[in-house]
Amino acid sequence: MTDHLQAVFAMLGPAENRYNDPAAWLHLEQEIDRRLPPTTRRSSMRTPPSS
Numbered sequence: 001m002t003d004h005l006q007a008v009f010a011m012l013g014p015a016e017n018r019y020n021d022p023a024a025w026l027h028l029e030q031e032i033d034r035r036l037p038p039t040t041r042r043s044s045m046r047t048p049p050s051s
Helices: 004-012 023-033 038-043
Strands: none
Touching: none
């Protein structure tokens, strides 16, 4: 069975600075027309689950 979550992480590449780019967060917020709370950014910096 395909592990889709791991396939996505493999496609995205290393997570070192994935969530540290303020411009990326701004782009996302504009795209969904919502302001995300600051805690979202911090909680998103957690390491993805390992298989």
